[in-house]
Amino acid sequence: MSTVSRLVPYITAREGEEPESILALRATFDRAGRSALGYWDESREDRDPRGVLWGRCSQLIGRDGLPSGRPQWRLVHPARQRETMTQLRCQICVGPTRTPEGHLFLEPRAASGVARPGDILRTAQPPVCLAHRHVAVKQCPHLQKGYTALMVRSAPLYGVIGTPYQWTAQGIKALPGDDTPIPYRTSKLRWFLASQLVRCLQDFTVVDLDDLTTPDSYA
Template sequence: MNNEETTIPKPKLQIYWQGLHVPFIAPWSNERVLPGTIVRRTGVGGTGIGYADELSHADRRRGVLWVRQSIAQGSGTPALGEVHPLRQRQAMHHMLCQVCGETTYNADFARWGERHLFLARAPRGRPFSEGEQTSAPPVCLPCAHESINTCPHLRKGYTAALVKYAQPWGVAGVDFDEATLRMMPMPPKQHLKVQIDHPRERWTLAMREIQTLHGVTPVDLVDLGSTLSQSSRTELP
């Protein structure tokens, strides 16, 4: 088990850029994807891709190879709308707010019957469904309200839900050809989704962790905020 899975997250430094609160999971221009020679590697579970200079404790999680990207949060210009692979993975695993990076195991979590708040774009108003796949970490209530007022994508429509638990499903990333070890072509800004233990998992360079949501209750953020401003005895849906 690696340090990422055992270390208790510390409070995160809040970073602003041109008056905007930059999400914890957003990458910065000086956080560059690091080069790594892809080779064929055989190990426990079979054959797949690996790095020629691979460090198992840093380059893999659950046996899956991950893209390497440097860490220089706050340096340069933020790439709003994009995701830093390590911080996304940390936020998903530890249930950290994707905006402020703080734990969502907070007072609201307890008030909501031990449930986390998830938020997503929904220009057509489609709500979260039971078992929904997502690569978006949870969000705390203050950051949810901040996001729907400042994020241009969310202003076009959003959906929110309280979720009892999130279960690891797989990863999203780039697929490699078994014979040539070259990246398989994909549409721009799209990644292959691979479930845990699928044969293609060992040939995928992961960029995001995907989880499925369970115990899903769609909520309205305005109602949720007003409910919490009333007596703590108020029952939530």
């Protein structure tokens, strides 16, 4: 499949979408009076319902209300990932993913291993709708190496992935980080800038994509 013919997922970042400068960050205080990371011109939308600060990034939106511009295939837009993960919307078309059996999540085999009933998996990958289940597998390099399809009935929020910061004599400084999910209600999140939302996948059934039937419509 050529690059031109590829369907660009909704959550994929586009060229020209730029993160906010570190100069926009400052040291502030949380509701308990403890030092915390914040923005100089912070608004309510900058934090999620759990009080975690999120990285700002510009968005290029076309006349159709969808992202436009050349895709940056390996990058995920933080606001769109957060939107689809919060609302359990399809990461490709931003459409609904709920089915009578649950929500479909596709996990790389290396990450999920052999999923068994009772396992709890953590993921930053939003679900996919049934109509785009095969497209997701064909286009995602991580899924092409092997994947597990899970029909999930319970996927509570767990925490976030992002970048830790600290205050120094020279000002705000970003610290080395990785993709390890940080759970909510952890003190280190006071000095953390989130970029991806993480859910726990539990109460699921391992399914075969070919056994699933795409309905004409579902909500």
